[in-house]
Amino acid sequence: MDSTAAERRHRAFLAAAQLRYPWQFRQRGRAGDSDPVAVDVPPGWYGLLEHLFEAVEQTLPAAEHGGFRWRRLRSRQGTIEVAYDGVRESVSPLVATARETAAVTCERCGRPGARREVAGSYAVSCRRDYLDRLLDRHPGGEGGARQWWTSPQPGLGGRSPATMVQSGGPPEMLVEQALRLAMPATPRLNGAHRQRLQGAWPVLREALGEGLRSLRLAEFEPARRRGATLIGLMAGEADASAQAAAVNRLARNGFSDLRLRLVGQPDLVRPARAIDPWSCMLAVEASVTIPRHQPTLPPFAR
Numbered sequence: 001m002d003s004t005a006a007e008r009r010h011r012a013f014l015a016a017a018q019l020r021y022p023w024q025f026r027q028r029g030r031a032g033d034s035d036p037v038a039v040d041v042p043p044g045w046y047g048l049l050e051h052l053f054e055a056v057e058q059t060l061p062a063a064e065h066g067g068f069r070w071r072r073l074r075s076r077q078g079t080i081e082v083a084y085d086g087v088r089e090s091v092s093p094l095v096a097t098a099r100e101t102a103a104v105t106c107e108r109c110g111r112p113g114a115r116r117e118v119a120g121s122y123a124v125s126c127r128r129d130y131l132d133r134l135l136d137r138h139p140g141g142e143g144g145a146r147q148w149w150t151s152p153q154p155g156l157g158g159r160s161p162a163t164m165v166q167s168g169g170p171p172e173m174l175v176e177q178a179l180r181l182a183m184p185a186t187p188r189l190n191g192a193h194r195q196r197l198q199g200a201w202p203v204l205r206e207a208l209g210e211g212l213r214s215l216r217l218a219e220f221e222p223a224r225r226r227g228a229t230l231i232g233l234m235a236g237e238a239d240a241s242a243q244a245a246a247v248n249r250l251a252r253n254g255f256s257d258l259r260l261r262l263v264g265q266p267d268l269v270r271p272a273r274a275i276d277p278w279s280c281m282l283a284v285e286a287s288v289t290i291p292r293h294q295p296t297l298p299p300f301a302r
């Protein structure tokens with residue numbers, strides 16, 4: 001869908017909602033000082049918002065309509081941001097349901113999806129749309145992506161990705177190929193970088209224990225000063241609370257420029273199936289190992 005068509009569809013969605021539930025979209029403020037409701041959501045989430053508007057209509061008694069209005073409905077990095085004025089108790093469970101639904105609903109098409117990263121940006125995507133997002137990062141640009149899409153490939157039994165998708169959903173293999181193509185350059189570390197990064201080993205060991213098997217660095221471009229991704233390879237599954245503790249420890253020890261991602265070693269075999277395919281493929285294809293122990297320097301080098 002081109003951007004004008006998308007915009008038209010967004011306006012139609014909003015106009016229909018305002019017409020049906022005008023009290024939820026009232027503008028606050030005096031004339032000349034209006035404060036319209038900020039709505040910026042992708043089309044895959046229109047349906048769950050329509051449910052939310054209807055649920056609020058059903059739940060709030062008419063007497064409470066006067067105090068209620070939406071203030072913001074936006075998508076931010078794969079989560080839905082909802083702000084409103086008025087009664088909390090009855091509306092907040094409805095909003096929570098909408099958030100939970102959004103977390104598993106593809107932002108572009110509304111089919112089941114998961115929140116996935118592509119080069120630092122997050123969105124909830126079904127497999128087909130995740131593939132599309134990856135192709136946006138194709139090193140050959142739009143032309144390169146189109147060519148890849150329509151060219152028969154030996155790895156696909158002589159078929160093109162386009163024909164594979166037409167015959168039912170993009171197989172894992174396509175997602176994996178697209179991930180590989182979208183990978184950034186493998187970082188090059190100089191002695192000073194390496195020495196500093198080795199300092200992260202004891203910090204993470206303390207937070208993650210023996211489960212931490214190796215550390216790798218990716219997405220590191222010193223000239224652009226954007227920080228880098230530190231990947232901790234874990235023997236088993238990576239759990240969220242251990243990850244949060246490790247992130248805190250890194251920040252307290254002067255490594256707040258590093259984005260930590262924990263990846264389970266078993267996932268490396270099939271990155272397209274992992275919870276975090278982007279980081280998995282970074283670990284496999286586009287990262288360097290940070291050695292565990294600082295090498296003992298010979299006396300003349302000190």
Ligand SMILES: [Zn+2]
Nearest residue numbers: 106109126129
């Ligand atoms: Zn989709």
